[in-house]
Amino acid sequence: MRASAVSAMLSRRRCFAAAANRIRPLARAFCDAPASRADAAPGGVPGSQDRSQEVGGVKAAPDVLDVAVVGGGMVGLAVACALSNMPLTKNLRVAIIDSNPALKSRNYLTKSSIPDSRVSTVTPATISFFKDIGVWEHVQQQRHAFFGKMQVWDYTGLGYTRYNARDVGKEYLGCVVENKVLCNSLLLRLQEELDDIENVIYPTRLVSLTFPSKSKQAGMKPTSSEPLSAGHSTEELHRSNLVKLDLSDGRSLYSKLVIGADGSKSNVRQIAGIKTTGWNYPQSAIICTVEHVMENDCAWQRFLPSGPIALLPIGDNFSNIVWTMSPEESLRHKSMSPEEFVMSVNRALDFGYGPHPRPNALDHFMEKFFSGTGNTAASTKESFEVPPKATGVVSERMAFPLSLMHSHDYVSKRLALVGDAAHTVHPLAGQGVNLGFGDAAALAKVIAEGVSVGSDVGDLTLLQRYEKDRKAANVAMTAVLDGFQKIYAVDFGPLNVARAAAFHGAQYISPLKRNIISYAMGDTKWPIFS
Amino acid sequence: MLRRVPPSLRRALLSSASTHYGGAQIPNPSHYPSQTILPQWRRHASVASSSAPPQSPPPPSPPRGPSRSGGGGRTVSSLNPAEVAKFAAIAETWWDANGPFKPLHLMNPTRLSFIRSTLCRHFRRDPYSSKPLEGLKVVDVGCGGGILSEPLARMGATVTAIDAADKNIKIASIHAASDPTTASIEYCCTTAEALVKEKRLFDAVISLEVIEHVANPLEFCESLSALTIPNGATLVSTINRSMRAYTTAIVAAEYILRWVSLLSAS
Numbered sequence: 078m079r080a081s082a083v084s085a086m087l088s089r090r091r092c093f094a095a096a097a098n099r100i101r102p103l104a105r106a107f108c109d110a111p112a113s114r115a116d117a118a119p120g121g122v123p124g125s126q127d128r129s130q131e132v133g134g135v136k137a138a139p140d141v142l143d144v145a146v147v148g149g150g151m152v153g154l155a156v157a158c159a160l161s162n163m164p165l166t167k168n169l170r171v172a173i174i175d176s177n178p179a180l181k182s183r184n185y186l187t188k189s190s191i192p193d194s195r196v197s198t199v200t201p202a203t204i205s206f207f208k209d210i211g212v213w214e215h216v217q218q219q220r221h222a223f224f225g226k227m228q229v230w231d232y233t234g235l236g237y238t239r240y241n242a243r244d245v246g247k248e249y250l251g252c253v254v255e256n257k258v259l260c261n262s263l264l265l266r267l268q269e270e271l272d273d274i275e276n277v278i279y280p281t282r283l284v285s286l287t288f289p290s291k292s293k294q295a296g297m298k299p300t301s302s303e304p305l306s307a308g309h310s311t312e313e314l315h316r317s318n319l320v321k322l323d324l325s326d327g328r329s330l331y332s333k334l335v336i337g338a339d340g341s342k343s344n345v346r347q348i349a350g351i352k353t354t355g356w357n358y359p360q361s362a363i364i365c366t367v368e369h370v371m372e373n374d375c376a377w378q379r380f381l382p383s384g385p386i387a388l389l390p391i392g393d394n395f396s397n398i399v400w401t402m403s404p405e406e407s408l409r410h411k412s413m414s415p416e417e418f419v420m421s422v423n424r425a426l427d428f429g430y431g432p433h434p435r436p437n438a439l440d441h442f443m444e445k446f447f448s449g450t451g452n453t454a455a456s457t458k459e460s461f462e463v464p465p466k467a468t469g470v471v472s473e474r475m476a477f478p479l480s481l482m483h484s485h486d487y488v489s490k491r492l493a494l495v496g497d498a499a500h501t502v503h504p505l506a507g508q509g510v511n512l513g514f515g516d517a518a519a520l521a522k523v524i525a526e527g528v529s530v531g532s533d534v535g536d537l538t539l540l541q542r543y544e545k546d547r548k549a550a551n552v553a554m555t556a557v558l559d560g561f562q563k564i565y566a567v568d569f570g571p572l573n574v575a576r577a578a579a580f581h582g583a584q585y586i587s588p589l590k591r592n593i594i595s596y597a598m599g600d601t602k603w604p605i606f607s
Numbered sequence: 608m609l610r611r612v613p614p615s616l617r618r619a620l621l622s623s624a625s626t627h628y629g630g631a632q633i634p635n636p637s638h639y640p641s642q643t644i645l646p647q648w649r650r651h652a653s654v655a656s657s658s659a660p661p662q663s664p665p666p667p668s669p670p671r672g673p674s675r676s677g678g679g680g681r682t683v684s685s686l687n688p689a690e691v692a693k694f695a696a697i698a699e700t701w702w703d704a705n706g707p708f709k710p711l712h713l714m715n716p717t718r719l720s721f722i723r724s725t726l727c728r729h730f731r732r733d734p735y736s737s738k739p740l741e742g743l744k745v746v747d748v749g750c751g752g753g754i755l756s757e758p759l760a761r762m763g764a765t766v767t768a769i770d771a772a773d774k775n776i777k778i779a780s781i782h783a784a785s786d787p788t789t790a791s792i793e794y795c796c797t798t799a800e801a802l803v804k805e806k807r808l809f810d811a812v813i814s815l816e817v818i819e820h821v822a823n824p825l826e827f828c829e830s831l832s833a834l835t836i837p838n839g840a841t842l843v844s845t846i847n848r849s850m851r852a853y854t855t856a857i858v859a860a861e862y863i864l865r866w867v868s869l870l871s872a873s
Contacts, residue, residue: 531758
């Protein structure tokens, strides 16, 4: 099918992707040196690819690292993978600290009959990042589902919008992949890149962090009035400038940089004392997997009075449901019988809460009127479709509360936060983990830039470049999603009509539609003025 | 495998501590009478050049009086003593990225990137390696606090860094000691001319933002050239002679913002 054609094309492109992996030294370089790469004297670079490093003639101690990634989830593994994939950073000593036993897995996940409820929709920007670091080919060997169409409408039946990848000349809008498949693919890639993955993953928890204080640093002003004693070793001097990580198994590690990738309740962020802003949404989300009679190839989202319900294809005849509702309702839906739940789902997607949108005079008028604005997108002509019926719920139903959170700072001395540790958003547009992967890519790039000019990877000025790059983009996306959540949370006549107008606008005004699609796909950084 | 702090480094730390905390000046064993300083320092320096790259910085020489570096006629160096003194006055702030040396910190990545790409091209090194300057002997003339020397060492070069202000050397040594990669930098309080006299040679000689502070730029350039091996590389940088550079660096930074109050009008 389409997926196999895409994978064949991708495997042919693999050799090109491998060459494109090499990060080019900064655009600030005055002369481009790729021409000399072909005739670079190999003898002139002794042992630079050798992972056992001799630093200043002394072998580096095993507990001293360059980068310690706390948290081995999708985003933490993505950072480690990106670092091990770039020639500039592949020799950095990286460790991943996570006690999750799933990190021990080393094989492809067989397609067990039931897809897991926890899935993520990865945007094309994320897919391209995964291709760069060599992970996507592993994802393709496991269950995944591309989709090229999307339909969004609400319960009032006053309007709908359809999106098609062909509107922007692409083949797919995104791909739905189970989280465990993403993690597994990242792990497999890491295993390929590193010889000693067992030494890289520390299956323990982080207990505490000690940041180098100004007084301990062998810097400008030693605060102790007595001079350094004769017994003070050089090793202690080196370690006093690093972050100390105390692990639950009693070991201690020292690192130049700590990356907090440990989720929304980040321990690292709390220890570092970084403040956050946020609020809880008065909503919880229920996730589960449902089955259809036929394959589903479109992403469906209907906004109901209490929150949106999304139906996403996951592969074979299965789809994933993400249904946002009030916490009490979510408990009720979690505990009701599977048959009742299936009926409830079908009502929510189809005929419940309000009518289907029907083409009326306004639609015809707008279609004619705006067809003059440049190329008409393909999906403008598509009429409303009813989503496929769910025939059964096949997985466990899980519920979790929703909140918005944004960290005031992403970085501090020798510390950087990525992913949910830095920000959480509403799942209504499937953007959350994509923001995290964007963070991972940006941080790895900044670290590579630092290595290329010989910086200390924990240097605050260097890390602030990462923060500057990502904060603006993440705040913009968070705000957009929060705006949507608030606009759809109110059932108020004039506001309903305004939303309907927005649906019509997005459906019939092709340039606007393309902007929306590009932003959601991660191709552009800002929703407007791109 | 505990290693004691080398006595040289300990002395550096002691003397810097006593400098910072004023009060009673502890008689410092490293303050030798000036007559004996030159031979002893030369001895250490020549030992350093003939052996393998030293693991620790050589003993710091005591602060040189102004009469030593200035002087008329056949001068020992081409330095301007007033300039040296001005830099020495704010030495503690070298590594404060938001202090008086902020412009230097801001432009450091750009100049390092240029140095990296130039040297990789010149010596035919792999530009994508994480240590492209491995095996190259580099001297940083006028290293100040070591802002350029440390990244060069991290890029794999064997770095010798010299400066005329002893305070700068002390600050630089202390800062570099905390990272094993940079602890191998050889810091000397000396001048380019003195190194030439010792017949030291380097693959790359780098002197950034120094030539504008030198009394005799031509002699200085000759010294730099004499330190470079045949087919080596010499890199010199200074503020551009354009209207924009004049406006921003000299007028704005020096007069209006008073960021860099030590640059003389010459």
